[in-house]
Amino acid sequence: MNELRNQSTHVILDFSCKDLDQATEHFKNASEVGDTEYGRTYKCMIHNTKVAIKLSSSQRLFQQEVSILRQWRHPNIITFIGVCSKVSALVYEWLPNGNLEDRIICTNNSPPLSWYNRTQIIGEICWALLFLHSNKPTALVHGDLRPCNILIDANYRSKLCSFGMSNLFLQPGTFPPNLTARLPYMDPEFNTTGELTTLSDVYSLGVIILRVLTGMPPLTLSEKVAEALESDSLHLLIDKSAGDWPYIEAKQLALIGLSCTEMTRKKRPDLLNEVWIVIEPLTRKPPAATWPYLQSASGDSSVPAAFICPISMEIMKDPQVASDGFTYEAEAIRCWFDRGNSRSPMTNLALPNLNLVPNRVLRSFIHEYLQQQQQQPNPAYQEQLSKT
Incomplete structure (x- = not known):
């Protein structure tokens, strides 16, 4: 982590309003690829490089995100290219495979992620969080870790984005926008205390692990997985479109995901000493498939x-x-x-x-x-x- 941090200094380019205006053809709707509470995002070319330009929804959000991304670089954190402070715009690298949410639900009939891709993505998210949480003197907390804030590049590698929103949650009299979508991933203790900690990210990571494993909606997902493990029916919840999940690996992911989603923080595992030591070995060379049975699309569960x-x-x-x-x-x-x-x-x-x-x-x-x-x-x- 320290080696990555020492190598993280990089040049941030300053773009003019004219640069962005020309790149987006006056911010034409045809260039727009996203419109969220974080701001509007446009896909375009600058200096023969494909980039994403985000017009932040507020000056405060813009400043918060710039302050984080300006400091560090990490293979699994979105690459920050430059800014245009006059219009609160951030310029990022362009990642062609959208976000993890779109890949889970196969938006636009995109092919499903294989179980191996999914395991790698879980490992990459965990590694990026370790990097943020090891920041000195104060750990950095993402605070809004959801599949829609995890982007996927051309090689199906993942990168965290959308930093800074969590800090706005803590402002007096403010409430998280789009609360319905956020709630399943939000630390229950944050909802009652208003305090964000690194264990808040651990809770969100747990929900994402279970989501990637099953492909199911996040609401009450941990309860469903817990019941499946107790009844030895985990195979019924696993996302079959991912291919033949190795049984031992799938069960390990289910167990670590459940431990991360404990309602109280003191019961959640330490990210480095308890979560990473389980996930990191799973990201190595894929083991042979060891499911004792596989349910085909026809509904039969005894087909070899x-x-x-x-x-x-x-x-x-x-x-x-x-x-x-x-x-x-x-x-x-x-x-x-x-x-x-x-x-x-x-x-x-x-x-x-x-x-x-x-x-x-x-x-x-x-x-x-x-x-x-x-x-x-x-x-x-x-x-x-x-x-x-």
């Missing part, structure tokens, strides 16, 4: 996991091995390539090539398996069998 395409979540008819070593349904992986993707759907690493090799052995096993099911009909298979 190796027979399921990790993209379509259906029994494969024409299994093909991609250059990442994983096997996919031919039509699903070709559609993945046709959308311009050149990275593995499972690991997000760049594929050496887009070649496919038929997995004839697996295809033979699947064919034999389906024949057995036809000889011993089971109503749960009828729709799937009719497709194959």
